[in-house]
Amino acid sequence: MTNNYMKKTPLYNAHVKLNAKMVSFHDYEMPLQYDSIINEHHSVRKAAGLFDISHMGRVEISGDRALSFIQHIITNDVARLANNQALYTPLCNEHGGIIDDILVYRCSENRFMLVINCSNVKKDIHWLRNQSFNYQPMEIKDFTDCISLIALQGPLSTRVLKATFNRTFDSLKRYSFTDYHWNDTQIVISRTGYTGEDGFELFVHVKQVEKLWNLFLEKNVQNGLKPIGLGARDTLRLEAGLLLYGNDMDETITPLETTIGWTVKLDKGDFIGKDALVQQKAKGIERKLVGFEMIDRAIPRHSYPVLKGNEVIGKVTSGSFSPSTNKNIGLCLIQSPHATIGAEIYIQIRDNNYVARIVSIPFYCCIKT
Numbered sequence: 001m002t003n004n005y006m007k008k009t010p011l012y013n014a015h016v017k018l019n020a021k022m023v024s025f026h027d028y029e030m031p032l033q034y035d036s037i038i039n040e041h042h043s044v045r046k047a048a049g050l051f052d053i054s055h056m057g058r059v060e061i062s063g064d065r066a067l068s069f070i071q072h073i074i075t076n077d078v079a080r081l082a083n084n085q086a087l088y089t090p091l092c093n094e095h096g097g098i099i100d101d102i103l104v105y106r107c108s109e110n111r112f113m114l115v116i117n118c119s120n121v122k123k124d125i126h127w128l129r130n131q132s133f134n135y136q137p138m139e140i141k142d143f144t145d146c147i148s149l150i151a152l153q154g155p156l157s158t159r160v161l162k163a164t165f166n167r168t169f170d171s172l173k174r175y176s177f178t179d180y181h182w183n184d185t186q187i188v189i190s191r192t193g194y195t196g197e198d199g200f201e202l203f204v205h206v207k208q209v210e211k212l213w214n215l216f217l218e219k220n221v222q223n224g225l226k227p228i229g230l231g232a233r234d235t236l237r238l239e240a241g242l243l244l245y246g247n248d249m250d251e252t253i254t255p256l257e258t259t260i261g262w263t264v265k266l267d268k269g270d271f272i273g274k275d276a277l278v279q280q281k282a283k284g285i286e287r288k289l290v291g292f293e294m295i296d297r298a299i300p301r302h303s304y305p306v307l308k309g310n311e312v313i314g315k316v317t318s319g320s321f322s323p324s325t326n327k328n329i330g331l332c333l334i335q336s337p338h339a340t341i342g343a344e345i346y347i348q349i350r351d352n353n354y355v356a357r358i359v360s361i362p363f364y365c366c367i368k369t
Contacts (some may be wrong), residue, residue, distance in 0.1 A: 009054035010206040026119045028055040037231035041323040047224030048154030057121035062111040063138035077265040081106040086175045089263050090255050092273030097251035117245045148209035153199035156223050163219045196240025196366045241361035248317040258289040288339040291361035294328035296354035305348040306332045313338050324364045
């Protein structure tokens with residue numbers, strides 16, 4: 001259910017015109033689906049899909065010591081980026097717990113852009129400002145409400161961009177971005193995504209976003225471009241083994257316990273949470289996030305208990321039917337001694353235990369650029 005207190009993205013009216021099923025999602029009214037979730041999922045895997053992700057937070061950080069500040073607050077190494085490159089990284093607290101997982105865009109040595117999860121915008125900005133005390137003068141600007149964000153994902157996404165703008169973007173490498181002038185306004189196009197497919201994200205002023213959204217759909221009927229809702233976004237990201245904040249990670253879980261341990265660069269110098277992560281690594285990781293597929297006929301869901309024999313060894317963090325593999329799949333955080341590929345586990349669903357098998361992830365590999 002939605003109500004008058006919910007936020008609306010600038011594309012709300014466009015979604016309603018397309019007969020989207022609107023739902024409440026972290027204080028926003030967002031499209032769950034326009035067609036069936038499975039049809040939308042396959043549209044992205046086979047052609048291309050257009051997502052409204054304007055609910056995500058967008059923050060600009062600028063100042064003479066912006067580079068040092070970003071390096072201090074993330075676990076990944078922003079110093080390795082050239083201008084107009086981006087990276088994925090957690091923000092961690094002093095105990096190594098994940099405050100959020102974000103994308104960092106390096107515009108210059110003195111200016112960065114962060115894309116953060118919508119559920120964490122207020123928390124993250126408050127935390128960033130508290131951490132910036134020793135890096136002043138520093139400006140942390142929230143421009144979530146003035147710049148919208150559209151995601152274009154799928155194997156035909158480069159063709160869709162060319163049909164829309166009459167210009168090719170094939171040379172734009174993954175995790176890079178560029179400025180582009182369209183309709184008397186500047187937009188930023190980055191080659192990133194959250195589906196496992198090739199794709200792009202477009203930052204555009206709120207006054208222009210509906211015109212751009214409609215242009216994409218009008219110009220790309222022949223390319224099979226479809227609007228895609230939150231339902232398919234979740235099944236797509238799960239198949240690709242991509243994590244969801246609040247489900248697969250939070251402030252009680254460290255990156256080393258998940259599948260994004262590769263983002264922790266312990267040799268880059270000091271950063272928030274480093275001491276705790278060093279200690280955890282030296283002691284040994286006691287629990288791990290792993291993928292599994294159901295053997296028995298059942299769909300796993302978030303928080304279902306995971307058992308080995310009669311012992312509860314962890315819990316499901318994400319689970320769903322996978323349209324691309326025609327299997328029921330999930331992620332679970334379990335005790336490390338049991339986190340072996342091929343091992344059988346049980347997923348407890350209500351009062352019954354269903355057999356599953358630990359498998360490698362991603363469940364479905366698709367990016368080809």
